[in-house]
Amino acid sequence: MMATEIAVIGVGRWGRHLAKNLRELGVLGAIVETEAERCAAWSQSCPELRCFNDPQQILDAPIPAVAIATPSASHFDIARLCLQAGKDVFVEKPMTLSEPQARELVRLARDRERILMVGHLLLYQPALHELLRLTRSGIIGQVLSTHHERLEPPRERTPEDALWALGVHDVAVALFLSNAVLLEQRAFGMLGPSGVQEDSQLHLRFANGMRAHLHVSLRWPERRRRCIILGERGSLVYDELTQTVTLDRRDFHSSPEAPEGELLFRGNAQPVRLEMMHFLERLRDRERPLSDGVNGLDVVAIVERACAQIAAEPANARNSA
Numbered sequence: 629m630m631a632t633e634i635a636v637i638g639v640g641r642w643g644r645h646l647a648k649n650l651r652e653l654g655v656l657g658a659i660v661e662t663e664a665e666r667c668a669a670w671s672q673s674c675p676e677l678r679c680f681n682d683p684q685q686i687l688d689a690p691i692p693a694v695a696i697a698t699p700s701a702s703h704f705d706i707a708r709l710c711l712q713a714g715k716d717v718f719v720e721k722p723m724t725l726s727e728p729q730a731r732e733l734v735r736l737a738r739d740r741e742r743i744l745m746v747g748h749l750l751l752y753q754p755a756l757h758e759l760l761r762l763t764r765s766g767i768i769g770q771v772l773s774t775h776h777e778r779l780e781p782p783r784e785r786t787p788e789d790a791l792w793a794l795g796v797h798d799v800a801v802a803l804f805l806s807n808a809v810l811l812e813q814r815a816f817g818m819l820g821p822s823g824v825q826e827d828s829q830l831h832l833r834f835a836n837g838m839r840a841h842l843h844v845s846l847r848w849p850e851r852r853r854r855c856i857i858l859g860e861r862g863s864l865v866y867d868e869l870t871q872t873v874t875l876d877r878r879d880f881h882s883s884p885e886a887p888e889g890e891l892l893f894r895g896n897a898q899p900v901r902l903e904m905m906h907f908l909e910r911l912r913d914r915e916r917p918l919s920d921g922v923n924g925l926d927v928v929a930i931v932e933r934a935c936a937q938i939a940a941e942p943a944n945a946r947n948s949a
Contacts, residue, residue, distance in 0.1 A: 633657025634693045634718075634907075635686050637706060639666055642720060643697030649904045650695065651677075657691045687713040693743075693911055695904075696720060700792065704729040707744075711736040716743040718907050721796045723924035727932055730925040737921050743910050745917040746924030748800035750868070752903040755895040759857065759866045759873050760805060762892065767875065768859025773839040774805055775856040779848035789825040790817070791931050791938075794844040799927045800919065801855060802832055802840035809835040810926075815934035816941070820847070830934050864892075871895040 635658040636647040650656040651674070658678035661667040667679045680686055683706050686694060693716040696706050704724040710717050711733065723746045724730045737744035750756055763771055776798035803810075810832060817828035827845040834840070853868035862877040873893040910917045 633691045634695055635660060635680075635689070635691045637683055637686065637694055637696045638698035639670060640697070643695075645900050646695050646697055646718075646720075646904065649898075649901050653901075653904060653908065655908065658686065658689065660686050683709070686710070687715075692716060693907075694718070695907070697747075700725055700788075704733065707733050708736060711740055711742050711744070714740060714742065716911055718745045718747065719924075720747040721749070721800070721924070722746075722792060722928055722931065723921065724928055725792070725932075727925065727929040730921070730928040734921040734925050743907075743914065743917065744921035744924075745907050745910060746919045746921065746927075747903065748797070748919040748923065748927070749899050749903055750797050750801050751804055751919050752899045752906060753868075753871070753895065754897045754902075755866055755868075755871045755873055755893055756801065756804070756855075758893040758895070759855070759864055762864055762873065762875070763805070763857055763859075767862075768857065768864055769861035770859060771838055772858045772860065773841060774802060775854075775858065776802060776840065776842040777844075777852050777854045777856075779843065779845045779850065779852040781849060781851060782847045787822055787824050789935055790828045790844045790846045791815075791825060791830065791934055793846065795828065795830065795842055795934075796927055796931055798842045798844065798855070799830070799832075799930050800923065802842065803923070803926060805855075805857070806832075806834045806836065806838045806840065808838060810930070811835055813930060813933060813937075815937040817938035819939075825935060825938050828934070828938060830930075832930070865889070871897075 634650050634655050636643055637660040639647050639659050639661050659670050660680045660683050662681055667681055671679045694710050695718040697720045703719050707717050707719045778794040778798055812833040815830045817825045820826040826847050830842040832840040855866040857864045865874045874889040875892050876889045
């Protein structure tokens, strides 16, 4: 059965982008928003749209699919109820905040034969797919490691560990690029005065020999979002802010005059639109989404273990006491 309507649960800072794109695609059937002012604003601008103020109200509505963009702590409860009600579910990242909860959603989706897709947005960036294609083409030789940076200046925000707030994106990308079993992980970080992990580093080792190194920070002096793939014959640099992929051919044998970089790709696609189109396609063909529930589970498990490792560090134990 093809879902002709999707309800968006939560139309705050991010959910409104999902709702906008689904409306433009002609499949937005309803919104669910507990804040009365937001609900009233949508009702005024889209009088044909059904608006509910309680997620429970959508369970019995004749809408076969939902997109959940509520605060992370509520993802599990809402997604579980929707899956139990027989609805297909798209849920923003992180899918849940614990591995057992993520595993339960995967089980429910499998048992109810429902689509479960997680909002790992970067996996729908054309620049990232070009990065993978170039890597597999052998242009930089054997891949040695990937390096991920997601660094943000301090600002007022909901208290959330850097790995949960930012690192989920890069863990998903690391798994996508490696396409191999994770053998080992180690995390290091710094707890801020409020007990939040403000700056974290995560190191991953995969069965195919690849290693990934992630650095995420909520208190960096500049905004930086990059993925660098180091190879035997150079490196590829994906700059998320400019949506470019650059080839750097320098290695230990290069002369000092060797050029620093060659632009290979520049993208201008709208990843949210591509992500929602992918969800619609999976609702139609019932195939496995690129960022399915198992992918979401793998990411949650890695981030949860990493946060536990950081919290258990002796220095952090003293800082949080």
